[in-house]
Amino acid sequence: MTALELLDYPFMQRALIAAVVTGLAAPMVGIFLVQRRLSLMGDGLGHVAVTGIAIGLLTGTSPTWTAVVTAVLGALLIELIRERGRAGGDVALALLFYGGLAGGVLLTGIGGQSAANLQSYLFGSITTISVADVVWTMVLAAFVVVVCLGLSPQLFAVSQDPEFARVAGLRVRLYNVLVAVVAAATVTVAMRTVGLLLVSALMIVPVAASQQLARSFRATLVGAVLVGLVSAVGGLWVSAVASYSARVAPGPTIVLLSLAFFALAWPVGAWSRHRQRLAAPFPDDPYAVEDTDEHDVAGHHDHAHGPACGHQAVPHGDHVDYVHDGHRHAVHGEHYDEH
Amino acid sequence: MPLTPRPAPHGQEGRAPAESAAPPVRLTGGAVALGGRPVLRGIDLTVAGGDFVALMGANGSGKSTLVRTLVGLLPLGRGGLELFGTDARRFRDWHRVGYVPQRGSAASGVPASVWEVVASGRLTRRRPLRPLTRTDRAAITDALGTVGMADRARDNVAQLSGGQQQRVLIARALAGEPELFFLDEPTAGVDLPHQEALADTLRVLKDRGSTIVLVAHELGPLAPLVDRCVVLRDGRVVRDGGPLTDAEVHLPWHTMLGGGTGHGHGHAPDGAVDHGAPPVLSPFDRPLDSPAPDATEHPR
Known part of the structure; x- marks a missing residue:
């Protein structure tokens, strides 16, 4: 059937x-x-x-x-x-x-x-x-x-x-x-x-799942309603199909299905928040002295930083810092400055 | 309509002329009690249209309590409060008032975008069950632009820094296009560049003719904007006049002279005032800063 x-x-x-x-x-x-x-x-x-x-x-x-x-x-x-x-x-x-x-x-x-x-x-x-x-x-x-x-x-x-x-x-x-x-x-x-x-x-669970990935209230609401609908209908269907072989109650199935959505959304949300944090611009210091003599040149540096060099590029004021082994390297002419 | 003897000055919608007769705020003989204990006593404060007033004082001096009373969050125990010439209990033109609460965070339990938070400030002018009009959207966009957050409109407020969240809360108040602003400690915990950005925003508002009442512990970059400084000490006004002089700025609050309480013994010098309430609340107690539920709702 x-x-x-x-x-x-x-x-x-x-x-x-x-x-x-x-x-x-x-x-x-x-x-x-x-x-x-x-x-x-x-x-x-x-x-x-x-x-x-x-x-x-x-x-x-x-x-x-x-x-x-x-x-x-x-x-x-x-x-x-x-x-x-x-x-x-x-x-x-x-x-x-x-x-x-x-x-x-x-x-x-x-x-x-x-x-x-x-x-x-x-x-x-x-x-x-x-x-x-x-x-x-x-x-x-x-x-x-x-x-x-x-x-x-x-x-x-x-x-x-x-x-x-x-x-x-x-x-x-x-x-x-x-x-x-x-x-x-x-x-x-x-x-x-x-x-x-x-x-x-x-x-609660559909909202908890949805807010892992949403940035706005409206997106959270739409996502939560989708998760709620899919969980309720899906849970009913799973329990109906499974009931030929075992006693599967629809209520708990629906709830477990919505929890499964949360379990899927949570790592994705945690990963994307982590990514966002890494890429968040470094605060620009408006009181930085515009003195070209006063900079800290990075030591021996063979690697050439670039858009796809594998190091996280983070906006910093009017330029980009590359995060390299706990240092922040900014391109300055032929060398890199420590920022 | 107001039942006060003076003629009702503001029947019309929208902005009143700046030279309007009734001052935006008139508090006479104001007294406020929290949890049964008198906090503010004998406060007379009239704010004229276009004024930039700073309410200053030590922690526990009652400056936040005063602002919360002026916006109707705390009930006035004694005295009279008029907003734009209307008794505060009958005041309904809340779209003329913008309130920026003292707050570390603009976030809540659910993600909300900057635009959504600012849009909620527009509710002072929206009827329920009506969609946003083009005017509403323009006001919200304008408010975001004024505080310099237009490029962050779609971001989650929870991920902004404290200073940026403060600017979002100011934009929320701006979205309703009010004439009178109350800001409760907008500079608290905000770094100097953000304080300067705030000063720029407030300068724009001041130039537009807005009336601004601001609570602050220190003025910092806001100092040049202030027309009038009201200093509170232990719930009373001890100084009401022009901007603080350099000498006064460096006076500790508890030595500030003025027509105040006249006795300075036995007070905690700088820390929070102990209102003498027991520290533990049962489920049926109210916290001290929360008004009695029967006396709080604005009449409608």
Whole structure:
């Protein structure tokens, strides 16, 4: 059976839609969380949403909606604690992590729900997603995409420098709350795809991979969305094909695939940053004495430096220095000067 | 509209004439408390249009606190603050104000290009959900050119030197084409060539008729530009007048004479002022330099 024949199954069609939507929306929020250095906020919200799921299972209402509501409340709480003291931001996240998870497991037990029921939310069950869930996932994702793209200049400014944004007249608190609410919505979007415990991965890992190679915010965003999409769809496909021979869960496969993108991007990024550092111009000393007698001639020098001589050429003021065994050689007439 | 007795001078968009009646900044009897402890007391400061004012003083003298109060980041405990003749609590023309925060770095958790950071300064004049207009782009390009960073527009800010990042932050403030600039310690940790580049940029702004309020520990190459020096000591103004004379420049701050506090005993001479707060914060505490959340938002 080929991958395309898999698409004849309605459950695979629904799963594919959910994967595309999640891969698209999650990195768009994630980039603002990474920018604020709040990479773990998605994780905190995921844990809080566990309690919401349990409440839904306990009361017989739709777990998707109870999860949205508790995640939004958790997001507002995190934002409140963050606003009141930067020093306590990570502690606040930790409090919510454990409170949310413990509350969820406790409530599920009280309701007598089988552990498997909660597990489908903890680790995702993209292939059992219902039509109604697909529709609501798409609606939530559309909200996330519209907010993140439409207000991206404002959200960028507020995340980059909140104080400057406030003096610029932006309603910083409103935008902070908006990011928190959108993150909470994303948690519920990704809940069925990768599960609550791995939600944050799809928000953060594609951004982490993309920013290895990007120099601008826009490039990071485009790259992150691409990595998110390819990981989500690719992970679903790999797990579907592999499931003929072994039990391969789609959620973890998607996350591991996005981590693989990071593992590929990181060495390339590290190498290119290293190259950039080596080639960065030496600072030009504006107070250098323009005295031709005052220079330091390099000793015995057989090698002729040139564009392809193998030594790193670095701009220095109006000329080029060649990095040679820890020395900086600049051409001066027939010889080289030490710079 | 302002409810102050004086006529509302600035209903119109864009630049006001330089001879406009209301001064850009008028602070009367200003007092600011951080974490419940009084920091600034009895500050009267009026900045006229086109003035270049340097706020000086030792570490902990309150000069940064004063600037952060003037731009609305810290709440005024007592006294009145008017910006362009409008009570600061009702002031909404933030596009007329440019703020360059005290900051080692312009970078954040995600790469951002120089152009993107500078473009965020244009948000003072942009409505949400509208694309950049040609005017916006021209202003951003012009701001980059003014600070001499036009050729670095596509570079990642995180890879610039401290002095270059400072220039990016100035360009960000410039992009909104403000009339009134607040710069918080723009020369701190910046080497002499970059301080001179900064002085050139500020000279351009001064020649355009901008009003500039600048916090500095030392003036260095900026000294020739300064029209007026306000010296703070322990939260009070001890000197307000023309540029510092050579003799005054070499006076240590704590011996500066003036109509100030009148008692000089028991203060830490030069280091940071101890506000007496416990050093450890719980998750629900606010750091001392952060305003109470209920008193901070600009009303809209």
